[in-house]
Amino acid sequence: MSRRSNNVRGPTSALTEFLRESGINPATIARRVATRDPNTTDAQPPPGPSTTNGTQGANQGGNIDHEPENHDSTAAQPTSKRGRNQAAEASGYASDQLDEPEEESPIKKRKSAKGKTTAATKVKAKKKAKGDGDYEGSSEDEYKAVSKSLWSMGGNGGSKPPIGSFEKCGRCEKQFTVTKYTMAANPPPGYLCHQCAKASGVDPFKKPAIPRKRKAAAEKRELISYEERRFPSLASLCIELIGKHIDDVEALGNIGSVNMDEISKSLAKNRGLTPRNAQLFYDVRNEKLRFYDATNLAPPALETLASLNPNLTHLHLDYCGHLTSPVLDVFSGSLPHLTHLTLLGPFLVRSETWIKFFKARPELRSFRITQSPRFDLECTKSLAENCTKLEELQLKEIAQLNDAFVEPLCALPSLTLLDLSNPDTGIEESGWLQLLERHGSTLASFDPSRHEGFTDEVLHKGIRQYARVLSELKLEGLPSLTDKGVAKFFENWAKPYVTAEQEENTESGMDVDEGGSSVPFTPNPPLHVLSLARNHHLSSAMLTAVLTHSAPYLVSLNLNGLASLSTESLGQLIDAVEMRRLDVSWCREMDDFVMKDVVANMPKLAEVKLWGCSRVRGTGWAGKRGLKVYGIEPNAAS
Numbered sequence: 001m002s003r004r005s006n007n008v009r010g011p012t013s014a015l016t017e018f019l020r021e022s023g024i025n026p027a028t029i030a031r032r033v034a035t036r037d038p039n040t041t042d043a044q045p046p047p048g049p050s051t052t053n054g055t056q057g058a059n060q061g062g063n064i065d066h067e068p069e070n071h072d073s074t075a076a077q078p079t080s081k082r083g084r085n086q087a088a089e090a091s092g093y094a095s096d097q098l099d100e101p102e103e104e105s106p107i108k109k110r111k112s113a114k115g116k117t118t119a120a121t122k123v124k125a126k127k128k129a130k131g132d133g134d135y136e137g138s139s140e141d142e143y144k145a146v147s148k149s150l151w152s153m154g155g156n157g158g159s160k161p162p163i164g165s166f167e168k169c170g171r172c173e174k175q176f177t178v179t180k181y182t183m184a185a186n187p188p189p190g191y192l193c194h195q196c197a198k199a200s201g202v203d204p205f206k207k208p209a210i211p212r213k214r215k216a217a218a219e220k221r222e223l224i225s226y227e228e229r230r231f232p233s234l235a236s237l238c239i240e241l242i243g244k245h246i247d248d249v250e251a252l253g254n255i256g257s258v259n260m261d262e263i264s265k266s267l268a269k270n271r272g273l274t275p276r277n278a279q280l281f282y283d284v285r286n287e288k289l290r291f292y293d294a295t296n297l298a299p300p301a302l303e304t305l306a307s308l309n310p311n312l313t314h315l316h317l318d319y320c321g322h323l324t325s326p327v328l329d330v331f332s333g334s335l336p337h338l339t340h341l342t343l344l345g346p347f348l349v350r351s352e353t354w355i356k357f358f359k360a361r362p363e364l365r366s367f368r369i370t371q372s373p374r375f376d377l378e379c380t381k382s383l384a385e386n387c388t389k390l391e392e393l394q395l396k397e398i399a400q401l402n403d404a405f406v407e408p409l410c411a412l413p414s415l416t417l418l419d420l421s422n423p424d425t426g427i428e429e430s431g432w433l434q435l436l437e438r439h440g441s442t443l444a445s446f447d448p449s450r451h452e453g454f455t456d457e458v459l460h461k462g463i464r465q466y467a468r469v470l471s472e473l474k475l476e477g478l479p480s481l482t483d484k485g486v487a488k489f490f491e492n493w494a495k496p497y498v499t500a501e502q503e504e505n506t507e508s509g510m511d512v513d514e515g516g517s518s519v520p521f522t523p524n525p526p527l528h529v530l531s532l533a534r535n536h537h538l539s540s541a542m543l544t545a546v547l548t549h550s551a552p553y554l555v556s557l558n559l560n561g562l563a564s565l566s567t568e569s570l571g572q573l574i575d576a577v578e579m580r581r582l583d584v585s586w587c588r589e590m591d592d593f594v595m596k597d598v599v600a601n602m603p604k605l606a607e608v609k610l611w612g613c614s615r616v617r618g619t620g621w622a623g624k625r626g627l628k629v630y631g632i633e634p635n636a637a638s
Helices: 014-021 026-034 054-061 081-091 106-113 119-132 146-152 194-199 212-220 234-244 246-252 257-269 277-281 299-308 325-334 351-360 377-386 403-410 429-439 456-466 483-492 540-553 567-575 592-601
Strands: 166-168 175-177 288-291 314-317 340-344 366-370 392-396 417-419 445-447 472-474 510-512 518-520 529-531 556-558 581-583 607-609 628-630
Touching: 257 277, 257 288, 277 288, 277 299, 299 325, 325 351, 351 377, 377 403, 403 429, 429 456, 456 483, 483 540, 540 567, 567 592
Parallel strands: 288 314, 314 340, 340 366, 366 392, 392 417, 417 445, 445 472, 472 529, 529 556, 556 581, 581 607, 607 628
Antiparallel strands: 166 175, 510 518
8 A cells, every 4th residue: 555755644534544445546546547548538427326237337427447348147236246346346436335345355454453543533633633733744635645656656656666776867867776765756757866856956864844833832831840839838938927027036025945946847847047047046045056957057157156156055957068167166166165066967077177176175075976078087086085074976977987996986985875877887896895895884875777797796795795774776777687696685685694604603693893703783774765677687586585675664666677577576566565656667567456456555655657568557546646657558458
């Protein structure tokens, strides 16, 4: 079947569709015209009705395509199927078969198998395309476009020669190789080489232009995700009002430190803290100040903070990426009473500035920093040499932290809080044993998360032997721990620790001091905060041992990612009657039955996280007053 060279087809009428399926196309018409008797006149009377017989049709309109006049008896019967078929062959089409043909042609069967649309569907598609502005084709009927088809066939009544074959140019008569850009000669016959095609004013290599309607439609398209919010939220209105009337806020009276902290939290939700409205929190009498998001405070604003709050003892700044070395120098001179400093994201502070700060602040008692890549070994040595009253130390997400830091950390005074989590390299097993031997007896909070060198031996020979007042323990993402080792640690933590050599000389209920003499044993008190998140190899034996040791006193428990916990072990959580925060995300065996018992036996439970628990739907327990539930999947199966 002949097609246009650009393969663009628009919707056609039912008559055109029928002629195409019957094999009637420009090629067959051209062939019939070429084989017609030259003595026959071009004028043909319109065909008679299909109800007339063959003789009558011949008398009225003459012979059609020079068919013999002596028809047989079968052809003379107008009502028979064979007579209608022969009439169709003689005239090129049969009017009786325009609507309901007796048999489907092979072409129509193949189209039906491929799920082609009908003529009516194509007409609807054409109307819809015109309405949307996406259709930019020609409205000319394909059946009437005979000249274009003949042009594409080179006027020879055949298809285009295969690509790679040789042809003679219809104008210059030079031999050339046929490509997909070869064009037929106009007027035919033959094909044109590329030079002659360009000389005729047509560039075969030119790309088609983008339809203007489609481009216009693209310009009118709206991006919903970038539309401005028409109505501001209530929080933004309040923040804007406070910013405009910052000088008159004192007329409200004494807001109070608790209310000021809540305002600071609300400002952090949309990063609304600016140098202008930050003055609401400044006061010469302030001793504690915390900003939950200081992203918009540039270095001059941070220097102003230190100047207007000279009596600060506790300063906590989250997301303080604009805190530079000169700003930290201002803190050293303008905050003489500063003893507790917590910074999240001081990326720009250099090593020499940290050293200078520690020398200027020897009375520092709490130093907590997170994500400070320039904090190195020399800074740690300066901290140990100058800050002799330090009690709390947090070096979280410090990339350079390794075994070299162990010696200066051991030189620090006895610590109650030690957080060395999420390093780049980490500390090995021997370094942890040294640190716990030095600080274990006073540690109340300990976080060695994400250290590959933290093993079961550190639990047994470090924490179990030296930790006596530990109440908060975070062991997250430690790949060297085993389920059996952690379970054994919690089972034996309340028992006296003795070595294999001292076991024979140790009395029951007695501990051994450094000199080898027996002393009364003081067991470690139960934990209040415990996190074992993302230790995928831990399972039910560990949880049973943990709850046996600390269940009645646990306030916060994090079991995120422990998919191996069984339903029976999770059911033992009902013994933690003091629980306030529980995270059992990705514990696949957790279901509504267990959660119903857990919530019923935890009267103080205020927050529970259930991300990834596909068997929990919240039926029968999630409506408890004062309980916040996070992570229930809307399509979870019970």
